[in-house]
Amino acid sequence: MPSALIIVESPTKVKTIKKYLGPEFEVKASVGHVKDLPKSKLGIDIENNFEPIYEVISEKKKVISDLKKSAKKADTIYLAPDPDREGEAIAWHVASEIGGGKKIYRVLFNDLTKRTVIAAINNPLELNVNKYEAQQTRRILDRLVGYQISPILWKKVQRGLSAGRVQSVAVRIICDREADIRAFVSEEYWNITALLEGKEPPPFEARLTKIGSKKLDLASETQTQEVLTELKGAPFVVKKVEKKEIKRSPAPPFTTSKLQQEASRKLRFSAKKTMSVAQRLYEGISLGEEGPVGLITYMRTDSVRIAAEALEEARTYIEKVYGKEFLPAKARVFKSSKSSQDAHEAIRPTATTYPPQQIKPYLKGDEIRLYQLIWNRFIACQMNPAVFDQTGFDIEAGRCRFHAQGSIMKFPGFSAVYTESTDKEDNDSEEMAGKILPDVSEGDELRLISLDPQQSFTQPPPRFSEATLVKELEEKGIGRPSTYAAIISTIQNRKYVNLEKGRFHPTDLGAIVNDLLVENFPSIMDVKFTASMEDRLDMIEEGKLTRHKTLEDFYTPFKSELEKADEEMRDIKREETPTDLTCDKCKSSMVIKWGKNGKFLACSNYPDCKNTGNIAQDENGVISKAEAQSTDIFCDACGKNMVIKEG
Incomplete structure (x- = not known):
């Protein structure tokens, strides 16, 4: 009979973990959260220190009953939901329902490999009260905002609308960008490109960069024609030749936000889809006779840290597959950002014994594509830099100065495996990359083949794509990587924004609700305030701040805004x-x-x-x-x- 019970979050994890443990362990799943605040009322006793009133989710009553039966038969209970705040809340809620005086431990699995699972069971932890307090604070804040602002919107705009502490700020970011686009006044400007030839081929292009001592500023066709006339009679002389070796280093392994951004750009995955597929890869995919295998580390992380044994595995793999010339003398160690909690490793494959091509037959299309992306990024991050020979010419023609630049790859390094995509890949430096320039010397006179004037117009800031919105949320500190997918899904489901041709547009409804919230709830809708609240949640998790203090500081001014908005918010239903x-x-x-x-x-x-x-x-x-x-x-x-x- 089993003497220990392990409770995980999902049924898939049950299969993966069971194969590593003996018959003395029973593994069961909570199937997500088992308790929550009630749907039909606020569920928070504001007068009693904002105490939450949890209730068992109706469809989880049978799950709880089954877990209680298993708990009675076990001597020891190990709670093993995901290693984040939501997982900690699940652990606490399960413990509150099945405790019964049994020994209850918390175990954390950064990945679902045999080594990690057994090590965690052998080194169990206590439940983390600070992490649970941080989760409760976030849940209560979100409930206070959503359940008390939304009814005002029902009265003033239409029923069924919702406001959210974080989702509404995300909508504001999109609306503010739309306002910038509408206010933008496009201006004409011109460039001139010269096609030149030296003593030796090939011909090459050089771009006008200066006229006299001033940077190029051609605002009209008339100005441009005057410069073209001047250039047609001028000698083109090489004034400076610069040759240097450029090294380009690989990007760090994936964090959650970077994975969402790259999957959006390279695979056209939504943030929600990326996290769903990554969850399956983490929890375990059946690899034929081997059974379920956890293929990647935990996918909700803001850290770029890599375990020492994983670094060694990667280095061994690189030397074997690509050769010593691709392997740096020392393993690359990346620094996480100052705001990183660094609680988990970066997202990486759990073992180099599962290369993508080998396990491809067992994975679905989206799974292999995302796994390949994670694999390539991880392997590349431990490879030597790509090396380029870069050449640049400064050329004078009268009072005009042109510049030509080209580069040739000497050694591919990490780029043989992976290159990071960008949001705008048509910038000037990229245009010049890969162009071959002839051998010339300072003082050489070049033959002018042609002059090509190009008319352009300044462009407004681009609308956000999923990738750039995730980047913006991260840079401004709105939400946390684990919440980005939910934020983006929610604002679309609420019909506050539409995704058209890969770009977010606010709807009429989204714009009206945003205007009302900005007018009536300036603190809630303030980007910096929302970011500071995320910092306070982190401080609660670190034990530096209390839930009660945070909620009290928030609610006093918020209550005043609520009362005022109920009286003074514009009634859109009556406006004409x-x-x-x-x-x-x-x-x-x-x-x-x-x-x-x-x-x-x-x-x-x-x-x-x-x-x-x-x-x-x-x-x-x-x-x-x-x-x-x-x-x-x-x-x-x-x-x-x-x-x-x-x-």
């Missing part, structure tokens, strides 16, 4: 925005109103005239009445076709 359009029934002016399905046109002579219509808006923001979309459904009253209307 004038237009230049005329009602086609009574000739009164049409106005824009807000209904349960969004904006619509209505006659200002309501209720005498009840004419309404859908809104059409062109790219310049000009509003017109959209043609009604007819359906095949007939009206019961008059027999005519029904039409689709919004609002």
